[in-house]
Amino acid sequence: MPLTIYMPALSPTMEMGNIVKWHKNEGDSVSSGEVIAEIETDKALMEFEVADDGVLAKILIAEGTVDVKVNEPIAILIQDGESLDDISDINTSEVSNFEEDVASSNPLDPDIVKHTDNTDENVSSEEILVSSNTSTDKELDAENIRKFITPLARRIAFDKGIDYSSIHGSGPNGRIVKSDIQNYKFPENNQIIQNNMIDSNNQYIETPIDSMREVIAKRLQESHSSIPSYALNVDVSITEINKIRKKMNKDISNDMRISINHLLIKIVSLSMLKVPEINTSWAENKILRYKDTDIGIAVAIENGLITPIIKSVNTKGLAIIRDELKDLIKRSHEKKLKPSEYQGGTISISNLGAYGIKSFTSIINPPQSCILSIGASRKIPIIKDDAVSIDEVMSITLTADHRLIDGAVGAQFLSSIKNLIENPNLMLL
Amino acid sequence: MNFEYDVVVIGSGPGGYVAAIRAAQLGHKTAIIEKDNLGGICLNWGCIPTKALLKSSEVYSILKKSDYYGISAKEITFDFDKVINRSRDVAKSLSDGIGFLLKKNNIDHISGNAEILDVNLLKLTNKSKDKDISFKNLIIATGASAKELPNISFTSNIWSYREAMTPKDLPESLAVIGSGAIGIEFANFYNSLGVDVTVIELADKILPIEDNEISNYAKNEFEKQGIKFQIGSYVESVEEKKDGCHLKVVNNSDKSVSKLKSDKVIMAVGITGNINNIGLENVNIKTENGHILTDGNMQTNISNIYAIGDVAGAPWLAHKASHEGIIAVDFLSGLNVHPINNNNIPGCVYSSPQVASVGLTEEKAKEQFQSIRVGKFPLVANGKAKAISNDTGFVKVIYDKETGELLGAHMIGEGVTELIHGYTIAKNMEGTEEDIINTIFPHPTISESLHEAVLSAYDRPIHFK
Numbered sequence: 001m002p003l004t005i006y007m008p009a010l011s012p013t014m015e016m017g018n019i020v021k022w023h024k025n026e027g028d029s030v031s032s033g034e035v036i037a038e039i040e041t042d043k044a045l046m047e048f049e050v051a052d053d054g055v056l057a058k059i060l061i062a063e064g065t066v067d068v069k070v071n072e073p074i075a076i077l078i079q080d081g082e083s084l085d086d087i088s089d090i091n092t093s094e095v096s097n098f099e100e101d102v103a104s105s106n107p108l109d110p111d112i113v114k115h116t117d118n119t120d121e122n123v124s125s126e127e128i129l130v131s132s133n134t135s136t137d138k139e140l141d142a143e144n145i146r147k148f149i150t151p152l153a154r155r156i157a158f159d160k161g162i163d164y165s166s167i168h169g170s171g172p173n174g175r176i177v178k179s180d181i182q183n184y185k186f187p188e189n190n191q192i193i194q195n196n197m198i199d200s201n202n203q204y205i206e207t208p209i210d211s212m213r214e215v216i217a218k219r220l221q222e223s224h225s226s227i228p229s230y231a232l233n234v235d236v237s238i239t240e241i242n243k244i245r246k247k248m249n250k251d252i253s254n255d256m257r258i259s260i261n262h263l264l265i266k267i268v269s270l271s272m273l274k275v276p277e278i279n280t281s282w283a284e285n286k287i288l289r290y291k292d293t294d295i296g297i298a299v300a301i302e303n304g305l306i307t308p309i310i311k312s313v314n315t316k317g318l319a320i321i322r323d324e325l326k327d328l329i330k331r332s333h334e335k336k337l338k339p340s341e342y343q344g345g346t347i348s349i350s351n352l353g354a355y356g357i358k359s360f361t362s363i364i365n366p367p368q369s370c371i372l373s374i375g376a377s378r379k380i381p382i383i384k385d386d387a388v389s390i391d392e393v394m395s396i397t398l399t400a401d402h403r404l405i406d407g408a409v410g411a412q413f414l415s416s417i418k419n420l421i422e423n424p425n426l427m428l429l
Numbered sequence: 430m431n432f433e434y435d436v437v438v439i440g441s442g443p444g445g446y447v448a449a450i451r452a453a454q455l456g457h458k459t460a461i462i463e464k465d466n467l468g469g470i471c472l473n474w475g476c477i478p479t480k481a482l483l484k485s486s487e488v489y490s491i492l493k494k495s496d497y498y499g500i501s502a503k504e505i506t507f508d509f510d511k512v513i514n515r516s517r518d519v520a521k522s523l524s525d526g527i528g529f530l531l532k533k534n535n536i537d538h539i540s541g542n543a544e545i546l547d548v549n550l551l552k553l554t555n556k557s558k559d560k561d562i563s564f565k566n567l568i569i570a571t572g573a574s575a576k577e578l579p580n581i582s583f584t585s586n587i588w589s590y591r592e593a594m595t596p597k598d599l600p601e602s603l604a605v606i607g608s609g610a611i612g613i614e615f616a617n618f619y620n621s622l623g624v625d626v627t628v629i630e631l632a633d634k635i636l637p638i639e640d641n642e643i644s645n646y647a648k649n650e651f652e653k654q655g656i657k658f659q660i661g662s663y664v665e666s667v668e669e670k671k672d673g674c675h676l677k678v679v680n681n682s683d684k685s686v687s688k689l690k691s692d693k694v695i696m697a698v699g700i701t702g703n704i705n706n707i708g709l710e711n712v713n714i715k716t717e718n719g720h721i722l723t724d725g726n727m728q729t730n731i732s733n734i735y736a737i738g739d740v741a742g743a744p745w746l747a748h749k750a751s752h753e754g755i756i757a758v759d760f761l762s763g764l765n766v767h768p769i770n771n772n773n774i775p776g777c778v779y780s781s782p783q784v785a786s787v788g789l790t791e792e793k794a795k796e797q798f799q800s801i802r803v804g805k806f807p808l809v810a811n812g813k814a815k816a817i818s819n820d821t822g823f824v825k826v827i828y829d830k831e832t833g834e835l836l837g838a839h840m841i842g843e844g845v846t847e848l849i850h851g852y853t854i855a856k857n858m859e860g861t862e863e864d865i866i867n868t869i870f871p872h873p874t875i876s877e878s879l880h881e882a883v884l885s886a887y888d889r890p891i892h893f894k
Contacts, residue, residue: 152833155861
């Protein structure tokens with residue numbers, strides 16, 4: 001019996017994946033554990049290993065196809081003594097299912113997109129459209145190609161700027177016909193944009209939304225609208241910690257140096273141990289309090305951001321933290337993090353100091369309880385013993401989930417961080 | 430509850446027998462009830478036998494001008510009985526063919542009259558005995574009958590299509606009331622055989638549902654052949670005397686009266702659905718203006734009773750009936766169906782020259798669309814039409830200027846009834862002008878005119894300016 005290979009769920013949150021590359025061709029032999037494809041999930045590019053020996057008889061979803069649903073058949077594996085003909089044995093509901101899905105998924109072939117656009121004189125082959133196509137992205141353009149639609153309906157849709165990717169056609173085999181387009185109602189907010197576009201006659205560049213942007217949008221929207229958060233802000237003197245850092249980094253090559261971030265991670269971990277309410281997650285009807293401190297670091301990468309997590313910081317020294325962070329950042333940029341490396345944690349640290357930002361608040365990254373926003377260090381005059389002197393400070397803002405962390409607890413946590421930064425020798429305690 | 434049949438069809442015309450075959454195909458236990466010959470009017474008294482007759486008159490006309498093609502044929506005459514008999518033979522053989530198809534599909538062919546008694550029961554009456562038949566679904570395909578004018582009835586001199594198709598003798602003169610497809614086809618047939626034909630039409634043009642240009646062109650051609658027309662006129666009375674029929678023809682605008690005498694009269698003023706004596710009232714099936722009301726799935730107000738074809742309303746076309754039969758059966762079988770768009774039903778007139786059209790006329794298109802594009806191509810500019818000296822006529826297309834939707838196509842000329850499907854496919858698939866422009870048409874054929882007409886609508890014809 002041929003085996004159907006399904007789109008794997010490579011992470012708990014993964015609903016769809018993109019097939020970036022097939023490492024094997026149809027007809028190639030594969031053995032268990034061999035990498036057959038590269039699959040891009042919501043946040044990472046992953047290698048997909050086959051679990052059985054056999055021959056890759058059929059690739060059902062082409063390389064470059066995006067948004068393939070988890071559990072959708074993507075390939076068929078046959079085993080010794082079986083022939084391609086056996087593929088017909090696969091139960092029909094499954095076959096019809098994937099046929100339908102193939103039709104709605106979308107290989108990204110820019111040439112096809114271009115060609116299609118070119119057939120309509122009113123739309124240029126570039127991505128600049130005068131009409132509004134608000135909702136989605138590359139998924140949309142590509143999906144339009146795979147949707148069955150009559151030439152007339154397609155022309156009217158383009159002329160009116162209607163995204164027909166979500167329209168269910170009423171024609172034969174679900175083909176979209178003229179009346180489907182004529183009966184299409186613009187979603188209300190899109191209508192406004194549509195109108196604005198017409199009013200301003202302003203051309204715009206349409207950029208497709210990739211899966212990372214989609215995840216960012218979805219998660220932050222959810223976080224912002226569902227978590228009752230508040231912010232606490234404190235100025236912290238970094239004069240002392242910088243002194244220590246200088247000593248530590250003396251005669252050490254650049255890539256071995258300990259940065260303020262490494263120290264911060266450690267200090268945050270220590271403070272979490274001290275204020276255990278911080279190291280928690282809201283799980284609807286219960287609160288999860290963790291033993292180890294898993295701390296996320298926001299990393300800006302091309303076209304987005306990701307928050308790799310340093311696990312069990314409480315068990316690690318600065319050198320390990322430094323090495324792990326370096327590796328995580330590198331692989332973040334390469335989009336090669338495993339889901340387990342960026343999921344979970346109870347707190348994140350976001351440092352925009354390098355941009356000269358004085359202080360800011362952030363949006364909590366669920367399931368975490370809070371996030372620390374680190375501003376730029378700056379020198380300020382201070383009065384000590386009736387004398388003016390110079391101090392170097394940075395602003396730290398805690399944005400916390402009030403369901404988990406009450407104001408006083410948040411303040412306690414933030415003052416612990418402040419205390420440790422200003423008195424780094426306390427870290428030894 | 431168990432029923433004798435899953436599907437019972439009343440009437441075996443092009444709607445009924447097609448519905449029955451489709452039902453059997455889908456595994457339904459099916460019966461078809463017919464009180465007359467299998468095949469209905471279309472096959473026995475309409476579409477088919479008239480085409481047989483028209484072929485005879487066409488051959489006669491061609492032979493008469495054979496010299497033009499360099500062929501000599503002398504003493505060309507015709508045997509009218511043979512002409513009529515051939516037409517009957519064709520109808521008979523096709524009717525027998527339906528019987529064969531029904532048998533092959535294991536459909537019970539029941540002779541007799543059907544009357545609906547209840548939503549799942551009908552009474553069958555025939556010579557031998559009456560019996561009740563229970564059904565799960567019923568398809569009414571009883572067709573239609575020729576309409577009579579208020580004060581004129583069919584007689585041995587005032588013919589319906591039926592008498593017009595089987596006359597004992599060829600009349601010397603003939604008055605045809607109504608210039609729709611049926612009236613024009615008979616006028617053309619009899620005129621070709623040398624009968625003095627006058628057509629009276631109430632509308633201000635012949636072939637009233639066709640595009641104005643087509644109607645005018647056709648009238649001109651038929652007049653060249655010797656047919657006389659009185660348009661904008663109606664027949665108030667027909668007096669049958671020994672020396673023939675005396676018609677009182679009234680001009681509709683000034684009400685002036687003229688007299689017309691002819692041996693025979695053909696009355697072809699439309700048809701009315703056969704809604705009586707089938708028990709519609711027993712289950713309160715809704716009717717309106719002589720036809721049964723249905724929705725797009727051909728369902729009547731009684732959910733397991735369907736009506737298709739002429740009895741379900743205009744346009745009265747066999748191909749519409751067949752298509753509706755399939756819609757009804759597919760729907761009752763739970764399949765996905767697509768209601769008919771009347772603008773995609775082609776209509777044909779098998780006169781010489783022929784007329785074929787689909788969709789809106791230019792006049793209607795102008796009413797319904799802001800701006801249109803019209804393209805025309807005369808057959809005189811088509812190589813094949815020239816080669817066979819059949820260069821009378823033209824092809825006309827109408828597009829929505831905004832979207833490139835093919836709104837209508839109209840053709841007149843020899844063989845155009847065999848060409849209209851090209852535009853019908855394009856229309857049905859919602860192709861735009863580009864799809865036809867990008868299609869390669871075979872050369873040399875008259876079908877190239879379909880291509881050229883579209884090119885012309887977009888100001889780029891090759892063989893005509």
